[in-house]
Amino acid sequence: MNKSELNRITQELLRRSGSSVTVQLDGYFPGGRLVGGKYAIGNHSVTMYTEVIRQQCLQLFGSLEQVYAYYAVVFAHELGHSMDDQLSELCDLLDSSVDEQEYMRILRQIEENAWNLAMPWISDMDPSLVKMIVDQSLEAYREEPETIIA
Secondary structure (H helix, E strand, C coil), X not given: CCHHHHHHHHHHHHHHHCCCCEEEEECCCCCXXXXXXXXXXXXXXXXXXXXXXXXXXXXXXXXXXXHHHHHHHHHHHHHHHHXXXXXHHHHHHHHHCCCHHHHHHHHHHHHHHHHHHHHXXXXXXXXXXXXXXXXXXXXXXXXXXXCCCC
């Protein structure tokens, strides 16, 4: 991935969002999970994991043809976290959640808030591409809990 193109996309989305977040590019998320980007509330920064973005794009689309668009959508989502006025409160609720269902509901709300905030900044992108990425991102949070039949 061309670093100057990533920087161009990053700067444009920062401009559109009005976010003052600090942005860093890295290769891989520590620990081996396929995390494309991470917002750190403590130091108001986003780290984008470019090699993971490549892998995720290949998995979802079967090629790297859309890799810069994929990066833009994921970065917009992370910017959404940075601009979420409810994030701190939701994180506090997450820490005090009493059961797995409540925990997952709060996680889903955090992710949906970020996507909702991101949408205006990527409104000029192919809606079907954006929808595929958003749906893939939210899939784990939308699954119904297993019902145990005794």
